[in-house]
Amino acid sequence: MKQFARKWLLPILAVTLMIIYYITNIQLPPATSIELTQNYHSKIILIPLDTRPPCQKMVVDAGKMAGIEVITPPSEIMDYYTKKGDSKAIQKWLLENISQVDGAIISIDQLLHGGLLASREAQTTDAERVELIKFLHELRQKAADKPIYAFNILPRITPTPTLESDSKKIIKISRLLDEISIFQNVDDIKLVEDLKEDIKEEDLNTYLDLFKKNTAMNKDLIQLTQDNTLTKFIIGQDDGEDFGVPNMEKRSLQNYLHAVNIPSEKVMITKGADEVALSLLANFVQQKTNYQPKIYVAYNDEKAAGTIMPFMAGSVGSTVKEKLNLSNAIEVNSPDKAGLILYVFIGNDDNLSTQYKSAVEIKKYLAQGKKIALVDLSKHFSASETVFPELLKENVPINNLVAYAGWNTASNSIGTALANAIIYKASRPEFNTTNDILALEYNRLTLLYNRILEDYYYLKEIIDVLNITLRTNGYENVNDLDMEHNYIWMNDLLQQDMNxxxxxxxxxxxxxQPIAVQTPDGIYKLTIRYLQAETFFPWPRTFEIYLQSHLNLYRLP
Structure with missing residues (x-):
């Protein structure tokens, strides 16, 4: 019996593999592989907020859609997690390379502090701030009339972990100071005095000084934009709340902008941080192509626009308005008047019934040839509250979505989906060869699957499994992985699960479902024949991942 089993084991295995291969490959309709060349028509420098993929890789990838080569400083002088970037070396590199490109997008936090995390430590001196202003004047001279887009981030309410005092009490004081500035409640004033007795005066001064320095820097940058040293300047608000010292700084800067009477096309304050560079890349593309989008905004229910999502200092609707303003978009009141539909799904445990309605509505719009950028968010960061699973259930042709985003905060996702969609829409009329048109579609699909795989599958499903696995095995701190042990193990588990x-x-x-693309050589009916995701943790924590989709495009007869 054993000899019989051994004799037939390999043939049975071979037949099984042939059946699997037949089902997954041979049964597919005949098609021709598409071979493409990535052509670049312009080049821009990016000094990213930090080296995390949303701040750097996402901008580089989006540039490919527009045929823009986005170059960044060498990795050896950039930040890495808690290691700050070499600001002086980055400034030197920027000066040396600005004459070779068509413009620049620069993070002030990187140029001054060495990255976002370093900017939260309040260690930069006033003299260093003055030196940076001199550097920016020199950069303008080197750049001549090339556009220089800059952005700076307001400090978040959470104090730096290097302070010895109770961070919760400092946050409480921060919220109360803002409330007192508005309501002048005597009980709040007394509570602040009581809380001050429990923390070090030096720590509170360090915390408040960070905002004073940031305000001074932002005012200097606003003046640089007024005199056209900077082409455009964006101030981003990181991880906002209803009340706090960050909001006080924001109002102070808004009043300053009103006093100096500078238009929002030149300087603007917006919610968000990580996605701002991508939004500025979209502005760069719009400036090159003279593209002003007409956008219809659709929500999954009547309460969505008024919802305040986690880590946000305002409603979803106010965030959408800001991002439309940042994009110089015209909001229209009908999908038939729009060149783009921004569909914003805000899921929670009270509106699960809107998932089916939204999936059907999106499917209808796509069948009509509408271009849709889908924002897919959950109030509780849960897959069950998003619309994406319903899209799969209803066989919605997701390859026709112009963009998708559902990562981190509402501002991150709205800004990302809108910027990617605008870059695509602005670039499409600029290409007149079959290769470039098909490359645009390939890059759009790659970005689309990057976001679906990370924003839905990783952030809504896989991350919790990995964190639970770590803690079950005795690793409590998922934000400080051991590079020699659990980091490697977690990367293996991540890749297996993502596969x-x-x-x-x-x-x-x-x-x-295939997509139809009009080219000078006729209509190409394209299908994806192979999809794979390369993943790993770029920093030793599970909060974000590096993800690169690899797909093969085939032309159907």
Missing amino acids: KRTWALWHSKSAQ
Whole structure:
């Protein structure tokens, strides 16, 4: 019996593999592989907020859609997690390379402090701030009339962990100081005095001084924009709340902008941080192509626009308005008047019934040829509250979505989906060869699957599994992985889990549906024949991942 089993084991295995191969490959309709060349028509420098993928890689990838080569400083002089970047070396590199490109997008936090995390430490001196202003004047001379877009981030309410005092009490004081500035409640004033007795005066001064320095820097940068040293300047608000010293600084700067009477096309304050560079890349593309989008905003229910999402200092609707303003968009009141629909799904445990309605509505819009940028958010960061699973259930042709985003905060996602969609829409009329048009579609699809795989599958499903696995095995701090032990192990688990989900997604009816692309050589009916995701943790923590989709495009007869 054993000899019989051994004799037939290999043939049975071979037949099984042939059946699997037949089902997954041979049964597919005949098609021709598309070979493309990535052409670049312009070049821009990016000094990113930090080296995390949303701040750097996402901008580089989006540039490919527009045929823009986005170059960044060498990794050896950039930040890495808690290691700050070499600001002086980055400034030197920027000066040396600005004459070779068509413009620049620069993070002031990187140029002055060495990255976002370093900017929260309040260690930069006034003399260093003055030196940076001199540097920016020199940069303008080197750049001649090339556009220089800059952005700076307001400090968040959470104090730096290097302070010895209770951070919760400092946050409480921060909120009360803002409330007192508005309501002048005597009980709040007394509570602040009581709380001050429990923390070090030096720590509170350090905390408040960070905002004073940031305000002074922002006012200097506003003046630089007024005299056209900077082409455009954006102030981003990181991880906001209803009340806090960050809001006081924001109002102070808003009043200053009103006093100096500078238009919002030149200087603007917006919610968000990580996505600001991508929004500025969209502005760069718009300036090159003279593109002003007409956008219709759709929500999944009547309460969505008024919802205040976690880590936000305002409603979803106010954030949408800011991002439309940043994009110089015209908001229209009908999808038939729009060149782009921004569909904002805000899921929570009270509106699960809107998932089906929204999926059907999106499917209808796509069938009409509408271009949709989908923002897919959950109030509790839960997959069950998002619309994406319903899209798969209803066989919605997801390859026709112009953009998708559902990561981190509402401002991150709205800004990302809108910027990617605008870059795509602005670039499409600029390309007149079949190769460049198909490359645009390839890059759009790659970005689309990057966001779906990370924003939905990783951030809504996989991350919790990995964190639980770490803690079950005795690793409590998921934000400080051991590079020699659990980091490698977690990367292996991440890749295995992502492989399974990528395979399932690729084989869904939604992903299998072809797209039609008009080219000078006729209509190309394109299908994705292979989808894989390369993943790892760029920093030793599970909060974010590096993800690169690899897909093969085929032309159907």
